[in-house]
Amino acid sequence: MATLQYRPSLLTPRKGKVMWLIIHHTRCMYPQESIAIDNTKYQMPTLSNAVLEDKSGDINYNFVVEQVKNDVQVFSVKPFVYACHFDDIPTEIENHAIHIALLGSYDFKVPTKRMYETLAYRCLNPLVRVFHIPVGHIKLHSEVSIDKDNQSCPGVFIDKAIIISQVNRYVIKASY
Numbered sequence: 001m002a003t004l005q006y007r008p009s010l011l012t013p014r015k016g017k018v019m020w021l022i023i024h025h026t027r028c029m030y031p032q033e034s035i036a037i038d039n040t041k042y043q044m045p046t047l048s049n050a051v052l053e054d055k056s057g058d059i060n061y062n063f064v065v066e067q068v069k070n071d072v073q074v075f076s077v078k079p080f081v082y083a084c085h086f087d088d089i090p091t092e093i094e095n096h097a098i099h100i101a102l103l104g105s106y107d108f109k110v111p112t113k114r115m116y117e118t119l120a121y122r123c124l125n126p127l128v129r130v131f132h133i134p135v136g137h138i139k140l141h142s143e144v145s146i147d148k149d150n151q152s153c154p155g156v157f158i159d160k161a162i163i164i165s166q167v168n169r170y171v172i173k174a175s176y
């Protein structure tokens, strides 16, 4: 298993408060075939290997969501006090964003209901509640990208309407 060498001096603390949640698939940063599909194996070590190949020193997302055996798990891979960097995301969003990646490519695979539920209930909703983020500030990478050639992340099979409906379901229930 690969072990990332954490070098705190390379981690950039975010400058402003968290106002945006940006959803990716890992394909947008890591094109390696070994993590092209989210299977039932624990693939975080494979993702770490991909990062080591890049020599970037750190996974460029705050959270990664992946299928492990018969359930979906959320991993905190970069503490959210640290910023991620994307050349194609405007600075005014980037400085205030938490980045969440679904492992694999959703150009190749249709997300399961459990994937949507876990993303909403165990990742997006807690962040929405803690940071008071408007649901309208949950965006797909493709929605905030200024690069006309990068319009697919997090994949053509991701249905934003399902994500938002799952988020809203929880918000309504939690207000009782």
Ligand SMILES: [Zn+2]
Pocket: 023, 024, 025, 028, 029, 141, 153, 154
């Ligand atoms: Zn992306």
